[in-house]
Amino acid sequence: NPASISTMDVHSPLTDVAGVVAGVGPGVNDFAVGDQVVAMLNSMNGGGLAEYAVAAANLTVKRTPNVSAAEGAGLPIAAGTALQALRSIGAKFDGTGEPLNVLVTAASGGVGLYAVQLAKLANLHVTATCGARNAELVRGLGADEVLDYRTPEGAAMRSPSGRRYDGVVHCTVGVGWPAFEPLMAPRGKVVDITPNFSAMLTSALHAVTLRRKRLVPLLLSPNKADLEFLVGLVEEGKLRTVVDSRFPLGDAAKAWQKSIDGHATGKIVVEMEG
Template sequence: MAGKLMRAVQYNCYGGGPAGLQHVKVPVPTPNNDEILIKTEAASVNPFDWKVQKGMLRPVFPRKFPHIPGTDLAGEVIEVGPGVQHFKTGDKVVSVVNALNGGGLAEYAVAKESVTAARPLEVSAAEGAGLGVAGLTAHQALTQSAGIKLDGTGPQANILITAASGGVGQYAVQLAKLGNTHVTATCGARNMDLVKRLGADEVINYKTPDGAALKSPSGRKYDAVIHCAASTPWSTFEPNLNDNGKVIDITPSPTALMTFALQKISFSKKKLVPLVLIPKRENLDYLINLVKERKLKTIIDSKHPLSKAEDAWAKSIDGHATGKIIVEP
């Protein structure tokens, strides 16, 4: 597709929010070794995307300007690069684009074969696009950081999931209930019924005193907390944890990282564990299969055309989306 132009959304500097996004036409990218070119059918917006634009991860992200944001997408394989073994033109896929380079908010994007999974007909593009960062983060937090066996064979565990109606939280509740877990979840009042339907055993309104204190209504102490909400002081978590309890923080603040360092020095049994997502195809395959079998749902907050990507951007920044925000070219 050399020389062909595509529609894309990009920004040229840090800051600017939704108004900083520009609608442009740029050349369709060419897949390199072990890469595939995907025609985007759906992409999702994550808080990571606008945090990069805001400059919160400088100087690592983005690699350069102008930058086309977006990491999660689902679509159709248009071209394969040298060395690609598992995919061919016409295959339907779900993929996670390299975060350094971005590229998801465009008509076409390139992705590594190693973070791309086949998408069966039973899984829609929008359902698949939501699984990337959010689904994989929930899966990694539960299975690797918290040690939950999602086949139900592990010992019973008490899990707290904060911001349970958000992108990561909705998946975390559903996945945790596949394991031998009792799930306490926090969310806003309007989403409490939804979170219960997703499987949570106890749901707390985060705006109530008990919700702010993260106290289980049944008085349980937590073996692990999947913390998907804004920064919370360690002093709030600590009294609610079992002796060896962990807080897995998916977006650790500088203060949280300092807490993590101090606990390392003091050999504390209760720990705050920062999570750094490492996308893997086998985990994406696992999640897609769960969606196919209707054991996992992608809750979709809203869908926006690529021409109105700034609306999706603003909704994510607002921080009150229920589930995933989807952009469709």
């Protein structure tokens, strides 16, 4: 509807939206006109860059007035990916998890900023890479160690405290398995959220040979339970959406170009006028 917000992600066929329900289809009993919601759309069936969007009930959750549209719209893809990546490493959010050491690459991006926060909520030790200009932001969101990726130390990605990584949430491109392998604990996992063909082959080889250290490609598995969990964290003040910039719908092309450029700090949002 006209109050909705869509977030940009050039790497995914999915779209994040948040807004107010303008109508419900037959058989939908959990939502009513006027409900404030967050939803994930499949762009193959129509994306979110429009005044109105059709969302599936099983990928839509309510949000309270404490969760703004901009805060909610960043969650489905970026925070959902971060959550599933951390869970695949072994992170738990009920207080029963082990004190793992994790590395988050490109930690000032859309997924990375959520990954840092969620890792700290799971009581993990977090080493993060980002540009120098975003180091204080990433540290303020919970990172224990921050490396400037433009420096030799940052490019090496070694923990300043000498820790081996139990897991890596790999949010950037151009860094392959050979760079990570010597940094990993004996059963460490590198979860690649933007795997290329080479990464898929490496992962398959690791699976076939039963490697203990391994590369794991992540393809987001959309589900309502994860989205409800994330919206709840925002409502409780435990999770923050960092907004890089906002564009009106008429400037959606500019927002798309900024997303393609790949240097946004957090989420880019497109706001519907009206």
